[in-house]
Amino acid sequence: MLHPSRRALLSALPLLAAPATLRAQATGRTLRAVVPFPPGGGVDVFARPFAVALSAALGQPVVIENIGGASSRIGNAAVARAAGDGATLLVTNDTLAAVEALPAPGSSPVLPQLAPVLLAAGSPHVIVTHPKSGLRTIADYAARVRDPARRPNIALPGLGTAHHFASALFDQAVGGRAEPVAYRGGGPAIADLLAGTVDVSLVTLGMVVPHIREGRLVGLAVTSATRAAAVPDVPTVAETVAPGFDVTTWMGVLAPATTPPATLAHLHAAGRTALEDATLRERLASLGFEPAGAGPEEFAALLRTTVARFASVVPAAGIRAEEV
Incomplete structure (x- = not known):
């Protein structure tokens, strides 16, 4: 943690x-x-x-x-x-x-x-993807992270940020590696995700709640130990692919x-x-x-x-x- x-x-x-x-x-x-x-x-x-x-x-x-x-x-x-x-x-x-x-x-x-x-x-972070990415669950994403031949990219609000560290911890927890793509902040990262030019993003939950609720993005998992009341249907990393995982911002x-x-x-x-x-x-x-x-x-x-x-x-x- x-x-x-x-x-x-x-x-x-x-x-x-x-x-x-x-x-x-x-x-x-x-x-x-x-x-x-x-x-x-x-x-x-x-x-x-x-x-x-x-x-x-x-x-x-x-x-x-x-x-x-x-x-x-x-x-x-x-x-x-x-x-x-x-x-x-x-x-x-x-x-x-x-x-x-x-x-x-x-x-x-x-x-x-x-x-x-x-x-x-x-707040928790959330791992999100575009509806057309082919990733339906956090297990799908974890499987891609573990497969060097299908390694996904992940849009992050900058290298060396808290989001970068959280993504690295997820990679360690599931035994693989995503390819980080750095942006100058979460806004530009999500803009590219909405356009479908990157596979997933990891950002603070608050900036994508409307996108998740309205179906523009798919919330794969939140990084906190328990589900977030703002998006109760989005599971946690801990309950799905990495027991005990708990990273909040x-x-x-x-x-x-x-x-x-x-x-x-x-x-x-x-x-x-x-x-x-x-x-x-x-x-x-x-x-x-x-x-x-x-x-x-x-x-x-x-x-x-x-x-x-x-x-x-x-x-x-x-x-x-x-x-x-």
Whole structure:
């Protein structure tokens, strides 16, 4: 597994501040929430409704800025360089841990340059295919993965991302290998899958729920230990081809490391308040996200654990930093 227990990930703490208190502290200026991927991917799908609720909690505008490239490294660096004045946040997923586990040659670790604010939500990934691919079940896909003569390709939101690691873990679990095809984010990957130019994709569930429900894509399996309420007819990898398989992703919020502790606490409280918003919770549930709300210490511990676990996958998976 690449995460702590589901209960630990999704545990909620008492709210730290009431909305009125948060609005009283608002500066009135626009807060920039950087998503380090192109529009349309799983993080973007989470971040946009979250930003609306966060804006209401803070009483100030929150705008999403997509800075994609290099498996999130460019956006991560933009936030790390920003002033620690509470006006810039990073909204990302466990690809942050993946790039830390697989540093680019000559690069410096990015986590020391960022301060955890909020572990916001958890979600399974899903392995999806096009209705005309000939793959009807996850067993069909696993059989292809094990057959070098019919090796499938898999569209991924970048090499060295959390999705790449999840795909590599699936390959190890079933005893084969799919051919990764890297894209600059989940949106472009799914666009090609919808066009039928690739065999399958592995992405965060939230970005393809409408496609699965409306039959444009076929959900072969979710990667979590239990089925996702958003797509209850899609089986798990664990119940079909790889008993015990359990890989989930998380969404988190970070700030520049120079941000003062009081500002970090204020932003965490606002994030917790946003996650209590009924409209946001309904939207997240419909997309397969489960709100979390854990604080900076818990989030920092999860980051360390995830980095270590991803790093342990690198040698067996043959993932090389120079290819990312």
